[in-house]
Amino acid sequence: MSTEQRVTAILPAYRMGAFIGRALRSIACQTHADWEIVVVDDHGPEDGTTRIVQEFATAHPKNRVELIRHAHNQGVSAARNSAMAAAKGRYLAFLDPDDIWAPWHLERTLKLIGDGSKADVATGPVVRFQDPPGRSFRTELFLPDWKVDHFPFSLAIHNFIQPSATVLKRSVIEEVGGFTTDPHLQHIEDYELWVRLVKAGKRFAFLRKPTSGYRKHPGAASADMDRMSRLHERLHERHSGFFEAGTAQMLRVAFDRMEQGVPGPWARFLKRVGSRWGAPRYPWLD
Incomplete structure (x- = not known):
């Protein structure tokens, strides 16, 4: 089978047995059917991940589903890099095993970067969600x-x-070298990759409606604000020119707009507000 439109879903797994089945099912439901999956178990404890992936592979014999297990724990960047090294698709699609895709996620993103497009990377807003009994919520993290x-x-x-x-x-990701494995940048390794892609001249295209769900964990690393602040300081040091130029440009834009009498969104920008409550319901998350 031709791999011209094939997408490799990249799933780094560590203690994801409780969630990975739902993520896999969201791939199987894609309207773009030419996909393959590479799961890398980053030497996590046995939690059902292996069984779930193997059963899924048996149920979908027409699609390649590969499970790789690291001999020792190496972190999410190394897990994603291992999966990308095993990929055979023309496109790569990241999916953390506790997140999910809407059925049209691949179809809509591929329209932005497919044949005839000048863009290299497609992305868009997400719906942040939790679904424990009695404490579930849905919040669209929209793109203003x-x-x-x-x-x-x-x-x-x-x-x-x-x-x-x-x-x-x-x-494009092979060109820039994949995710950094620098231990001082783990948990913001994705941010560092986006910056490198921009610096390499790669073009991003954006959907305006969400096609993926991002699961919020109360104890996630991103909830440790002091730690995240230190990580961002290191990232800014590594790419100081990008952050200095970008921040200066955005401040000029913000203050120019406010002087023109358009204070609303730009005043909020200065406070880094980028999400809203009261988002519509998304049946594909239920």
Whole structure:
């Protein structure tokens, strides 16, 4: 079978047995049917991941489903890099095993970077969700116009690109070298990759409606604000030119707009507000 339109779903797994089955099912439901899956178990404890992936592979014999297990724990960047090294598709689509895709996720993102498009990376907003009994919620992390209109400068303000919302040409990530395995940048390794892609001249295209769901965990690494602040300081040091130029440009835009009497969104920009409550319901998350 030709791999011209094949997408390799990249799933790094560590203690994801409780969630990975739902993520796999969301891949199987894709309207773009030419997909394969590479799961890398980063030497996690046995939690059912192996069985779930093997049963899924048996149930979908027409699609390649490969499970790789690291001999020792190496971190999410190394797990994604191992999966990408085993990929055979023309496109790569990231999906963390606790996240899910809407059935049309691949179809819509591929329209942005497929044949005839000048874009290399497709992404979009996500729906952040939790679904424990009695504590479930849905919140759309939408993309306001200013983030898209002023990209890539807006990326210097904060990382609004979720891996599970992102599909890109395999050739571009091979060119920049994959995810960093620097231990000082883990948990923001995706942000660091987006910056390198921008610096390499790669073009991003954005959906305006969400096609993926991002599961929020109360104890996630991103909830440790002091730690995240230190990580961002290291990232800014590594790519100081990008962040200095982007921040300066965005401040000029913000203050120019406020002087023109358009204070609303730009005043909120200065406070880094980028999400809203009261988002519509998304049946594909239920």
